[in-house]
Amino acid sequence: MNRLVEVGLNKGNPKRLGADILVLKDNYEEVFDMYVHFRELNIYPMVCTFIPCGRTSIERQRKRFDVTDEMKIALWNKIYEWNAEHGIRFEGVSPFAGGHVCTQLRYALYISIRGQVYGCPGELFHIGAMVGKGKRTLKDIWEGVSKNRKYLCEPRIKSISLPKELETKVLEVMKEKYSGAIEGDE
Numbered sequence: 235m236n237r238l239v240e241v242g243l244n245k246g247n248p249k250r251l252g253a254d255i256l257v258l259k260d261n262y263e264e265v266f267d268m269y270v271h272f273r274e275l276n277i278y279p280m281v282c283t284f285i286p287c288g289r290t291s292i293e294r295q296r297k298r299f300d301v302t303d304e305m306k307i308a309l310w311n312k313i314y315e316w317n318a319e320h321g322i323r324f325e326g327v328s329p330f331a332g333g334h335v336c337t338q339l340r341y342a343l344y345i346s347i348r349g350q351v352y353g354c355p356g357e358l359f360h361i362g363a364m365v366g367k368g369k370r371t372l373k374d375i376w377e378g379v380s381k382n383r384k385y386l387c388e389p390r391i392k393s394i395s396l397p398k399e400l401e402t403k404v405l406e407v408m409k410e411k412y413s414g415a416i417e418g419d420e
């Protein structure tokens with residue numbers, strides 16, 4: 235990372251570098267500082283919790299590394315407060331703390347080679363089949379799924395990787411302290 239910065243790859247807009255920061259028990263205390271550090275370097279910080287995919291589709295595995303709901307809510311609040319103090323526009327509560335909202339949910343589909351259709355990510359959320367009994371066209375399956383309007387990652391919420399009350403708790407803080415920052419936001 236230092237070398238990339240040395241040669242100036244962190245300069246310019248839109249950003250060209252990003253840092254994927256997974257929130258874990260082991261690094262929890264450092265995450266906020268990393269977020270600020272990368273913001274100051276003009277590197278996009280992507281602070282997120284597990285997605286239920288691969289090994290972490292097993293709840294037991296997630297629990298080994300995951301932090302509590304309270305810790306996640308506190309971290310999200312701290313990051314959004316920092317954003318508000320530094321003039322970073324609030325788009326809505328994102329699964330990527332302080333970052334852009336996810337616009338893929340319900341628009342990005344995973345289609346298996348067996349004609350099964352899943353929502354994001356992986357094979358956890360079956361939403362239809364293009365083969366066999368009850369088969370439908372991909373267009374029908376896609377149009378029949380309720381569109382995500384809140385942009386918070388449903389797979390993460392359903393798998394307890396993001397707290398259900400994250401959005402309301404963060405909005406409470408944002409409305410109370412930084413109403414200007416969320417004006418006009420739905």
Ligand code: SF4
Nearest residue numbers: 336338339354355387
């Ligand atoms: S729905 Fe969740 S897992 Fe899928 S792209 Fe969005 S943030 Fe990522």
